[in-house]
Amino acid sequence: MRYWLMKSEPADCSIDDLSRLPDQTVAWYGVRNYQARNFMRDTMREGDEAFFYHSSCAIPGIAGRVRIASPAYPDATQFDAASRFFDPKSDPAQPRWLNVDVRFEEKFVLIPLTELRRHPELATLRVLQPANRLSITPVSPDEWQFILKRLAVPHNDN
DNA sequence: GCCAACGTTGGC
């Protein structure tokens, strides 16, 4: 069992958007970075857990918890000419880009990036390192437990 | 909107 942090722009898909979807599950499409793709392909497993991180927004931070709900499979948007994620160089016989499905587990009271930075226990958290742009990063078991037990507060609205 | 960091592309 591994732990991850996955970034999403809430304008595209927020934790609330995810929780309102049928089956509360979404394909994590649009990853166009080889390192992030390789994490999905090689290291992620169905059943792994991930923090759902809101990026490029007014208050970036961890907004909830999700579970990996499928193995990696070809990202359909790479073959969709109408999609902003269309990749004309990807060969359908050998798809370049993959995605996993992600299922909603829990919404938190937002844990802002500035709050995460305050804790020495999280000094090595990947998303806090300077200029980290990877949309999928591993979280160590210690970091996971610290965030979940010390910082996360369930946010129960409808 | 700025800008630093960094990944990707493509000419050579």
Added chain:
DNA sequence: GCCAACGTTGGC
């Protein structure tokens, strides 16, 4: 295979 140019990310 080098490396400059360019595009993207994402916090501020």
